[in-house]
Amino acid sequence: MEKFSVIVVGAGLAGLACAYTLARGDIDVLVLERGDYAGAKNVTGGRLYVEPVRSLFPELWAKAPLERKITREGFTLVGKEGSVSVELAGGVKVESYSLLRAKFDRWLADQAESAGAMIMTKALVSDLVEENGRIIGVQVEDEVLQADYIVCAEGALSLLAEGVGLHPPVKCENMALGIKEVISISREALEERFLLPPGEGVARLFVGEVTEGNFGGGFLYTNQESISLGLVIACETLTSWRGMEIYKLLDNFKSRPEIAAVIRGGETVEYAAHLVPEGGGKGLLPLYRPGLMVVGDAAGFALNLGFTVRGMDYALASGYYAAQAILKKRPEDYEKLVAASFVAKDFENFRSMRDFLGRERLYAYYPQKIVDFMSDLYTIPAEGKERIFSLLRRHFPWRELWRVWQDFCELRRL
Amino acid sequence: MIEEKLSKNVFKKGESPHIQIKNGCGFNMGLKAMVKLCPAGLYREGEDGTVTVSVDGCLECGTCRIICGGEILFWRYPAGGTGVQYRFG
Ligand SMILES: Cc1cc2nc3c(=O)[nH]c(=O)nc-3n(C[C@H](O)[C@H](O)[C@H](O)COP(=O)(O)OP(=O)(O)OC[C@H]3O[C@@H](n4cnc5c(N)ncnc54)[C@H](O)[C@@H]3O)c2cc1C
Ligand code: SF4
Numbered sequence: 001m002e003k004f005s006v007i008v009v010g011a012g013l014a015g016l017a018c019a020y021t022l023a024r025g026d027i028d029v030l031v032l033e034r035g036d037y038a039g040a041k042n043v044t045g046g047r048l049y050v051e052p053v054r055s056l057f058p059e060l061w062a063k064a065p066l067e068r069k070i071t072r073e074g075f076t077l078v079g080k081e082g083s084v085s086v087e088l089a090g091g092v093k094v095e096s097y098s099l100l101r102a103k104f105d106r107w108l109a110d111q112a113e114s115a116g117a118m119i120m121t122k123a124l125v126s127d128l129v130e131e132n133g134r135i136i137g138v139q140v141e142d143e144v145l146q147a148d149y150i151v152c153a154e155g156a157l158s159l160l161a162e163g164v165g166l167h168p169p170v171k172c173e174n175m176a177l178g179i180k181e182v183i184s185i186s187r188e189a190l191e192e193r194f195l196l197p198p199g200e201g202v203a204r205l206f207v208g209e210v211t212e213g214n215f216g217g218g219f220l221y222t223n224q225e226s227i228s229l230g231l232v233i234a235c236e237t238l239t240s241w242r243g244m245e246i247y248k249l250l251d252n253f254k255s256r257p258e259i260a261a262v263i264r265g266g267e268t269v270e271y272a273a274h275l276v277p278e279g280g281g282k283g284l285l286p287l288y289r290p291g292l293m294v295v296g297d298a299a300g301f302a303l304n305l306g307f308t309v310r311g312m313d314y315a316l317a318s319g320y321y322a323a324q325a326i327l328k329k330r331p332e333d334y335e336k337l338v339a340a341s342f343v344a345k346d347f348e349n350f351r352s353m354r355d356f357l358g359r360e361r362l363y364a365y366y367p368q369k370i371v372d373f374m375s376d377l378y379t380i381p382a383e384g385k386e387r388i389f390s391l392l393r394r395h396f397p398w399r400e401l402w403r404v405w406q407d408f409c410e411l412r413r414l
Numbered sequence: 415m416i417e418e419k420l421s422k423n424v425f426k427k428g429e430s431p432h433i434q435i436k437n438g439c440g441f442n443m444g445l446k447a448m449v450k451l452c453p454a455g456l457y458r459e460g461e462d463g464t465v466t467v468s469v470d471g472c473l474e475c476g477t478c479r480i481i482c483g484g485e486i487l488f489w490r491y492p493a494g495g496t497g498v499q500y501r502f503g
Contacts, residue, residue, distance in 0.1 A: 034491055036426075040499040041474060101503030122495030140494075157476045159491075170480055177477050179453045181419070182502040226502070235480060238451050245450045247416050270502045271419040273453035273475035 004030045006326060007138055007147040009125045009160060011038035012101075013312055014296025015153030016108040017057070017319030023115035025327045030147070031109075031117060032140060034124040039105030042155070043180060043274035046221045046228055047203055048312045049096045052342050056320045065107045066097035067223035068201025072194070076258065078208035078218075079371030083258050087204075098201050098221040098228065100182070128152070128164050128292065135164065135291035149291060149331055151322050153315075156275040156297040166294065167285055172235040176216065176276045176304065179250055180230030183266040187225050193262050194222060205308070208367025210253050212243040215358055217306075218253050220262075227263055229254065232276060232309065234358070276309060277302040278354055284347060287335045293322045301343060303350055306357050314343050352413040361407060369395065416455040420471040428496035431469045433478065434488040440464035444482040451477060473498055 006022055008015040011033035022029045035041040047070055054061060074087040109119050129137040129144050137146035152160050156175065161167040187198075194202045206218035216233035231250055243249065253259060277300045285300050287293060295301075295318040302311030318338060325334035338344055373395045376386075386394075396404065435445065445465040448457040454473050459465050467478070474497055479489040491497070 034494045036495055036499045039503055041497075042503045043500065044503065102500050103502075105503070124491055124494035126490075157479065169484070170476075172480055175480060177451075177453065177475060235477070238447070238477070238481060241447060241451060243450075245416075245455065246453050247419065247455055268419065268422055270422055270500060271473075272423075272498075272500055272503065273473040273477070275476050275480070 004028055004145070004147040006030070006149045006151060007032065007145060008151045008153055009138060010153035010155060010298070011109055011119060011121070012042050012105060012153055012155055012296060012315065013108065014298070014315035014319040015151065016105065016112050017316040018151050018153060018295060018323045019117040020057070020108065020112040020115055021320050021323035022326060023112055023117040025323070026116070027326065029117045030145070031112070031119045032123040032125055032138065033119065033121045035121060037106055037121055038109035038119065039102040042101040042105055043178065043272045044099070044101050044312060045178065045180070045219045045230065045309055047096045047098050049094065049310060051094055052313045053316045056317060060111065065103050066099050068098045068199060070096045070098060070203045071200040072202040074202060074204035076204060076206045077367035077370050078206050078210050078256070079368045080209050082371045082375055084370050084374050098203070098223050100223055125160060128160050130164060133290065135289065149293065149326055152292060152294045152298050153296050153319060154298045156277050158298040161294050161298055164292070166289055166292065172239055174278055174300065175235040176232045176278050177235055177238065177246070177273065178230055178232045178276050179246065179273045180228060181250065181268045182226050182228055182270045183263050184226045184269045185263065185266040189265070190222055190225070190227070196222070207363055211249065211363060213364035214243065215360065215363055220259070226269070227266065229259065229263065232304070234278065236358070276304070276311065278304050284344065287338060288332060293325070293331060293334050295319045295322050303346060303353070304357065305350060305353055317341060317343055350414070356410055356414060359407065359410070420454055423471070424499045424501060425471060426496045426499060427470060428492045432490050432492040432497070433467055433469050433472065435465070435467060436486060436488055439486045440466070442482065442486050444486060448478050448481060451481060453477065
């Protein structure tokens with residue numbers, strides 16, 4: 001039977017980055033992907049931060065099919081009626097780009113193939129095959145394919161790593177559900193509505209009423225000729241969900257005036273849902289056992305920082321580190337390479353973020369409160385305007401200020 | 415309408431359903447919750463209170479798997495080359 005040096009399960013960013021790096025190092029590598037093509041099953045918000053991974057694949061970026069360079073960053077607090085927004089324009093320092101996965105992943109798969117990797121699509125791996133405590137192959141339908149190393153890049157649900165006992169079953173506390181529509185809009189309309197120079201784009205995040213005050217938020221990214229619009233909701237809140245149907249939440253979001261104005265005339269061309277790991281809180285999962293390495297979302301490498309979600313750069317980087325460990329013939333060093341990288345550093349630095357973001361008041365209290373305050377601040381009644389200090393005190397009485405102060409003190413832990 | 419949203423997707427029907435409710439579990443509370451939580455609206459509660467699932471249009475998000483767990487649901491990915499095929503993602 002033919003034996004490969006490496007089999008990668010999953011043609012997402014993590015799996016493809018690994019296969020590409022290995023193929024360039026002259027290692028024979030087979031990628032197995034269950035979709036019709038690379039990217040057929042993959043969903044993201046959004047936006048890729050290029051800076052952390054630029055030097056890992058310096059030759060790739062000039063031709064990568066990225067959508068728009070994000071030059072405006074917006075954040076909106078959403079109340080029942082009305083919202084308050086802030087936007088950073090012109091001062092965005094770090095390079096990030098919006099992208100669409102079906103296009104990007106397919107392109108990356110082409111790069112890996114040109115470098116010599118073999119990619120087999122429509123192939124679902126049902127199990128990992130174990131012998132004497134070592135992972136030696138994968139089961140695809142009724143066939144076992146063997147390899148010296150298996151790289152598990154299967155994404156958030158991580159069923160294979162769970163199947164061999166490397167990871168515990170995925171828990172609700174560590175996941176969020178993302179739902180998203182891609183809405184097609186002409187390039188001209190898009191640049192006009194968002195005040196964008198050609199090729200530049202905007203990222204906006206929304207918290208508050210968009211999730212009916214629950215832990216989560218909305219996002220909007222502009223692509224070349226479409227808008228990616230969606231919601232991310234912590235699965236923990238879903239276990240005791242009292243709100244409306246999740247898909248209706250997205251319809252409500254779309255019909256809010258802040259959104260309706262920018263998507264008007266646009267046509268929904270796709271509706272997607274996917275889980276996002278909300279890693280960080282409990283430290284890193286095991287990444288290695290003899291014959292097996294876990295990369296990307298399957299290893300829990302995604303962070304929700306509230307103002308942004310990151311996972312794609314971690315997926316690319318972890319795939320690269322797994323490949324480097326194999327190229328150096330020291331696969332067991334993969335964990336060390338991750339530990340010494342920006343990935344582990346970010347997870348360490350933002351360990352408390354998940355707990356902080358889990359505070360209900362961030363979604364159920366502040367957005368509405370600030371919208372109400374601003375609304376009163378801008379009101380000029382016929383009978384004379386209330387003094388500002390009295391307005392402040394009315395909205396934020398002492399007992400409230402005390403709670404705001406407590407929330408503020410929590411910020412020190414971040 | 416959720417059906418209209420799903421009709422925008424490319425979906426290739428498989429031979430056998432990749433999600434099945436295990437025998438005798440149709441009244442489970444987690445399953446009932448899925449009626450509101452499934453982003454594709456594929457869980458339905460019948461008049462007698464039993465919940466059923468139809469997998470046509472499934473977005474393969476896995477939410478029902480992590481909410482209900484393996485005791486209630488028989489959950490796998492659909493066979494290679496079937497199910498939803500995102501064109502944008
Ligand atoms: C709504 C949403 C918004 C997000 N926003 C952002 C953002 O703005 N920025 C950011 O950086 N990150 C974001 N993320 C996170 C980011 O998308 C992920 O971290 C990233 O996609 C992970 O890539 P991956 O390669 O590890 O996994 P995936 O992209 O999930 O790839 C896994 C691959 O494995 C295949 N597969 C799985 N099981 C098998 C099997 N048994 N056999 C064969 N093939 C299999 C799948 O078909 C898939 O192709 C977001 C995620 C979501 C859902
Ligand atoms: S996997 Fe997601 S879309 Fe499919 S039935 Fe379960 S919850 Fe619904």
